Amino acid sequence: MPTGVAIHDAREQLFVAAERVLLRDGPSALTSRAVTTEAGCAKGVLHRRFADFDAFLAELVLDRVARIDARTAALRGRAGTGSVADNLTEALTDVFESVAVAIVGLVISRDGLRARLRRTTPTGIPVLMEAAAMIASYLAAERDLHRIAATADIDTLAPTLIGTGHLLFADRKGTPPEAAAVRRAVASVIAGVVREP
Template sequence: MSPRGVAMPDVRERLFAAAERVLAREGPGALTSRAITAEAGCAKGVLHAHFAGLDEFVADLVLDRFAHTARSAEELAGRAGAGTVAGNLCGVALALLDSAGPTIAGLAMTRPAASLRLRRALESGAPGFSAVQESITRYLDAEQRLGRVASGADTSAVALAAVGTTHHLLMTGWSGAADPREQVRGLIAMLASAAGAAGSAGSASGELPAVE
């Protein structure tokens, strides 16, 4: 445990990672300020020194994970022409699904103050689903120019379907529910095929490129 008065580097990330471990191990009911700081190995007051309370902490955790995925999605257009269209899309969709995880996102939805803070932040332009959708559209446009997506395909509609369905699975999942990843893989394979993506048949079912 960090001694009193000694600054901890990356304290927010340390607390966020600790919260994710508590949720994965014990579920939403176990997530308290004390459980988080104990898991992080720091003093009990550290969380409240950086956040107004647990609601703000939960909302900021979700926003942080969404922002990380949005930054990764910005790099998607650079992958145009490499791998398969379905595989590249699936990597981003699964990263978005894992960005907060159904348990964390569901927890935010059950805490009105956290949910309100999250919604206001996204409405104000915080990176989230819209940013990922825009990045996917740019990527598909790039693949279209390379001839790997059909010239008549509606790239914005494909991006909306991919992100919208992933958003639905994320927000309606719960701890212990069936893993939605196979549903995401099936959807992306279908969308890639409908968009006339080269080599799309079955291309979302194997190993997928990691989104760092």
Template sequence: MPTGTAIPDAREQLFAAAERVLLRDGVQSLTSRAVTAEAGVAKGVLHRHFADFDDFLVELIRDRISVMRARSAELMSTVGSGSVVDNVTDALVLMFTSVATRMVGLITVRDELRIRLRAAGHEGVPVATDAAWMIREYLAAEREQGRLRPDADLDSIGLTLIGGGQLLYESGTPDFEAVRRLAVSTLAGAIADHAR
């Protein structure tokens, strides 16, 4: 790409390239050089749009969290309809793409990235924490509808679903039934008798 040529949607192009590198080569291979090479742009393009590589990673993760929040609205639209297990299973399948799993790994190994994300107001391990919040919010709404038992421990259920989902997806994309079994076993004691 010649110097000085404008690149339409450079941020999205760089984000997509970073996701491809993460999926193909893993967390340890994600560098600014790998991202710009994958995107087919000069290294300076990344630095024109971001203060440094960790700034780029923060924005990548925040962008992907916004996608997850849009999925949260979709999940909330299912409250009171269908099966709670099926709704949770579908949400886990949508949330736990291979990229999301790799991003959790990225946040875990890069101290500076975690520090910057916390400074930007993100708690815990962003992506995983956001996913747990999304599931908990949905389950709380289902409990209000009477489809979950009043004494259901939503925090523990949410963490178990997200932790279990993360482990299932760590070694590749599991089949739908494996994700559903996780939802069934985790929610078994929480679903109200009349909602089974």
């Protein structure tokens, strides 16, 4: 690889390459060489920007977490429109059809990465915790609009929905679940609290 060629937005290029390797080959195949080869750049490009490979992976995870955080306002803004089940189905599909399932596998498989991420996410698994917070925020907005029962235990419903979504989408190599299957699961979880006509 030539080392004198300037790479525009190398950080994002490396992140996208890491996602491709992760999605295609899984967490065990994710190495600095695999990432730089996929990105079409010299290995030194990664090591000049990050202290080590776990620092790179931590930044990748945090960047993807920030993307979920950005979706929170959009989902919350949908409160009062459409059906609660449809909004949740779309939100879960959006999260889990992305790289989230692969990121969870990566975090679980690398002790050094998990240790670094504990600085910002002291409990739980990054990505899943933020996704649960996104769902909880939406459910709270729907409860304020009386489309969810005032007695609904949002702190239990949100992680239940995330766990359900994760299980539905967990087979990285298989066919993703159909929207109808995701909606059925969502409807079952929220059946006792939805107050829509």
